[in-house]
Amino acid sequence: MSRAGGVRGGTRRSRLESRRQQRRQRYGRFISWTAIGALIPGSGLIAGGRRRIGTFLVVVFTLSILALLATVVLVPNRRLISYGGDRQMLLVVGSTLAIAALVWLIVALATHRVLEPDGLPPGKRLGGALVVVLVTSLIVGPLSVAANNAFTQRDLIGAIAGGDSHTTPDIANVSDPWADIPQLNLLLLGSDAGDGREGVRPDTLIVASIDTQTGDTTMISVPRNLQGFPFPDESPLVQHYPSGFRGEGDQGEWMINATYRNVPALHPDVFEGIGNPGADATKWAVEGALGIDLDYFVMVNLEGFQAIVDALGGVTLDVPRDIPVGNKEIPGTGRCTQARRYIQAGEGQHLNGADALWFARSRCGSDDYDRMARQQCVLGAIVDEVDPRTVLTKYQELASATRDIIQTDVPEDLFPALIELALEVQGGTLESLTLDREFFNSMGASAANPDYDQLHTRIGEILAPSEDDDDSPDDTTTSAGSSEDDPADDTEAGAPREHETDDASDTPASGDVPETPDNGVTEDEQSTDDDSGAEEEHDPDQPVETDEVC
Template sequence: MQSRRNERNQRYGRFIGLTALGSLIPGTGLIAAGKRRLGTTVLVILGAIFVLGLAVVILVPPTELASYGGDRQMMLILGTALAAGAVAWLLIALGSHRSLEPDGLPTGKRLAGALVVVVSASVVVAPMAVGSRYAFTQRELVGNISSSGSSNTTPEVDLADPWADKPRLNVLFLGGDAGEGRTGLRPDTQILASIDTESGATTMISLPRNLQGFPFPEGTPLADAYPDGFTGGGDPLEWMLNAVYANVPRDHPEVFEGVGDPGADATKWAVEGALGVDVDYFVMVDLAGFEAVVDALGGITVNVPRDIPWGNKSLPDGTCTEANGYIQQGDNQHLDGFQALWFARSRCGSDDYERMERQRCVMNAIVDKVDPATLLSQYQSLASAAGDIITSDVPADLFPALIELMGKVRSQPLESLTLDNEFFGSMGTTSSDPDYDLLHTRIQEILADTPDSPATPDAGETTPPEDTTEATGQSADDASDDRSGAAVQQASGDAETQTDESTEETPGGDATDEPAADEPVDAGAVC
C-alpha cells in the first residue's frame, strides 16, 4: 500500500514538474506526453522566433530600434503579434497540462496542476500582454500628438532620408494655457530648438513674449498683410509675439482655411520672421495638463535660485497678490507636478527673462528624468498625460526618423540662448524695438557656432533705454494664475526681489561668470 502511494506521489510530482516546464518552454510538455511531432514543431518555431529576435537586437542599432516606436504600422504589428503569442503560449501550456495529467486525479490535485500552469505561464504571458498593451498605447499616442490637419508651414520631406537636405531641424515649442478664466490661448512660452541633424547638438533659443514689430517672412501671405511688421494701433499687448496665436488667424481667416492649428501656423511664421530661420514644426504643450506629466515621472529635481511664490498673480499696476506659499530656495530641490508648474510660470517678483531661465531648467530636468526604468514603470500614465496635453504638426510618418534623431540629441549637451535685455542691449536695441536684420545675422552666427564679438554702440551714441515693456505689459490672462485672491503686495518694491535687469544675477550662477550675452550657454550651468 505504501509502495503504491509512493508511486502515485512520484507520478504526480513528475506531472507537476513537466507541466511547469511545458508552460515555460512550449513543446517540451507535449514531447514528454508522447506527442513528439507536435512538440518538436512548436519548439522549432519558438527557437526560430528567439533567434530572429536576438538577431534584430544585435544587428539593428539601438537608435534605429527605438525609432520603431514612432512607426504606427510597426506598433500595430508588434502589438498584435505579442497578443497572439500570449494567447498561443497559454493554449499550448494548457494543452500540455491536459496531455500530461494522470487519470483519476482527485479534484484538489487537478486544481493544483492548473494553478501551476497559470503561475508558470504567467512568467512569460504577462510580460507579453503588457508589451502588447504598450505597443497599442504607443500607436495611439503617435496618432494623438501628430498632425491633425493641413498646414501652410510644414516642409516637404523625403521619408526615406528626411534629413538629407536639412542640416538643421528647427522645432518650435509652445507652452500655453487655455484654462478657465482665460479669454483665449496665448503661448507665453516660446522656445525654438535648433537641432544639428548630423550630430544632434541642439541650441534652445528662448523668445520673450513681449517681442514687437517683427516682420513676417517674404513671400508669405502675412508679409503682405503686415507690410510694416506686426504692429498697429490700440492696446500694445495685442501686438506682441504671444498675441499672434489668437489675433492673426482671427483677423485673416482666409489665410488659414483648412489648417489644423491656425494659431501655431501664424506663430511659426512670426518666429521665422523674427529670427531669420525656417521653423519646420511646432509642438504645443498645454500647461494645464503639465502637472500630470511631471507627477507621472515621479517629480523632477532642479536648483531653485530663490524662494518662488505660488498661488498669486500679477496685477495691472505692477503689484502682486499675496502668495499662498513658496517653493524654497536650494540646490537639488525635488518638485512635484504642482510645484514644477509654478516654478516654470511664476511671474511675481521676477521678469520674463528669469522665468524663461526657469522654464529651461524644468525642460532639462524632464529630459534627465526620462530614463528607461521610468518609462517602463510609468509608461501608461505618461502616455495618457502626454496624449492629452501635446499637439504638433509633425506628420505621423516622420516620427520614426524624429525618434532616432532624439537619440543623438540626448547624447549631446543642450546649449541655451535667452533673447533678454542683455542680449538686445549688446546689439544696441531692445526687445520692443529690435534691429531684425542684425538679429538675423547674430542668430545665424550662433547656430553656425562662429559668433563674433558682441556688437556695441559707437562711443558717440546714446545707450538705448532699458526695455520696460514687461513692467507694464501684464496680460489680463494672468488672472488664471490666481489660487488665492488674497491681498496685494508690492513685488516691485520688495528689496529682496527688485533688481536692475542690466546687472541681474542669473539664477544658479554669478553674473561675473556668465559668457557673453549673445553666446549660447550650457543650460546645466544655469540650473
C-alpha cells in the first residue's frame, strides 16, 4: 500500500507540474501573441481562432503598407512635402491617421480579450494589459501625434492665409500657378507692433524675386525712409498722389514705412472689404518705388520672431563684435544709454530668441546698414536650424509661434505650390542687394529721395532674367535680413515712441529728405564699431556674398 500510495502521490505531483507547465506555456503564448497582435493587426486574432476577421485585417494592413511604400517611392519628395500646404489633403491625412489609431487600439484590445486564458489571476491579467498598452503605444502614439500635427497645419494655413486684396494676381490654373508667373515677387515685411506703440510700421521691407523655374532668388532690401515715391498707374492712389506720396506736416509720416498705417486711414474708401489694407498700400508703395510688380506679401512681427528662435532651440552664428543688450539711443546726442549686458563677440555663439532679436535689431554704436547685414545673418542661421528632426519634434511649438506672428495675402490653395517653390529656392542661388547710401551715391542720388526713374531702370537691370542660366552670378545673399531703419530698435521691447525717425535730422521740416543718418556715429567711430562693414571693396550696386558679412 505504501508503495502504491507513493506512486499515486508521484503521479499527482507530476500531473500538477504538467498543468502548471501548460498554464505557463499558455500564458507565454498569450503574452507573445498579444504583443504580435498589437503590432500586426489581425495576427493575434488568427492565433485566437478568429481566422476570418483576423485574415481580413492582416490583408488590409499589408495592402496599406504596400500603398504607403509605393507612394513614397513613386511620388517625388517635393510633391509629398508640398501636400503639407493642401488643407483638403491635410484633412484627409489627419482623419485617416486618427481613424487608423483608433482602429489599431480597438483591434489590440480585442486581440487581448480573445487570447486571454480563463482563470488568470489578477497579477497576470494586469501583466497582459500592460503588454497591450506598451506595445500599442509604439504605434498609436506616433499616429496620434501625426494626426494632431496634420490638423494643426491645416488650421495654421487657414489662420494665416490671405483675404481679399487689390494687389494679388489672378491665378488661372492653381495646379500650375507659375505657368504665367516666371518671376514671383514677394514683399517681406517686418512689423514693429508692440505694447506702447501706436499702430504698425513695417520698418523691414525686403523684395524677394524668385525665378519659378530654377528657384534662383534675388533679395532687395528697401530703406524705410524713402519719400516722394510714385504709386503704380493701376493703383487708385495715383489720383490722390499724382506727384508722389507727400504732404504737409511731419515728414516722418510720409516715409514709405508709414504707408501701412497712414494711407488706409487717409483713404478708407479705397480699401473697403480688403483683408489687410496696410499691406496692400505698402505693396503699391514699393511697386511704385522700385518699378516692379509685387505678387504677395508676408509680414512677420519682429518682437514675436524670438518665439520662433526659441522654438528651434536657439540659433548659432558668428558675432563680429560685442553687441549691447537693453540700451537705447539718447535723442539728439548721438549717444546711447548704458547696456544691461553684451552679447560677446566670437565664432559659433549660440543665441536664444531674445539675444537673437537684439543681435538683429541693435543699432547703438553702428548704423542701419550694419544692422541689415546682421539681420540677414540671423535669417541664415534660422534656416540652418530648420531640419526635419527639429520640425517634427517641435512642430506644435513652431506652429503656435508662427500663427501668432505671421500674416500674408497668399491664398490657401496656393500654399502647396509655394512650399514646392520654397524647396526649389533652397537648391537655387541666393543673392541680395541693400539699397544703401553707396548704392544711391553710385547713381548720383540720395538714399531718402532718389531719382525714381533711374531707380526703376537699375532695379529692372538687376532683376532681368539672364540670357544664359550658366552665366548667372555666383554671388549669394548679403542682405536677406532686411532694410529696416527702425528707430525703436534701439529701445527696449515695447518701449513707446512718437514716430519712426532715426533722430531729429531724419525728419526735416521742409525740402529734400537727407540720407538715412548713422545715429550720430562719426566716421571714425563707424570705422571701428562697424566690423561687419570692413569687408573688401565691392561694386555698391551689385550683390556680395553672405559669407563676407556673416
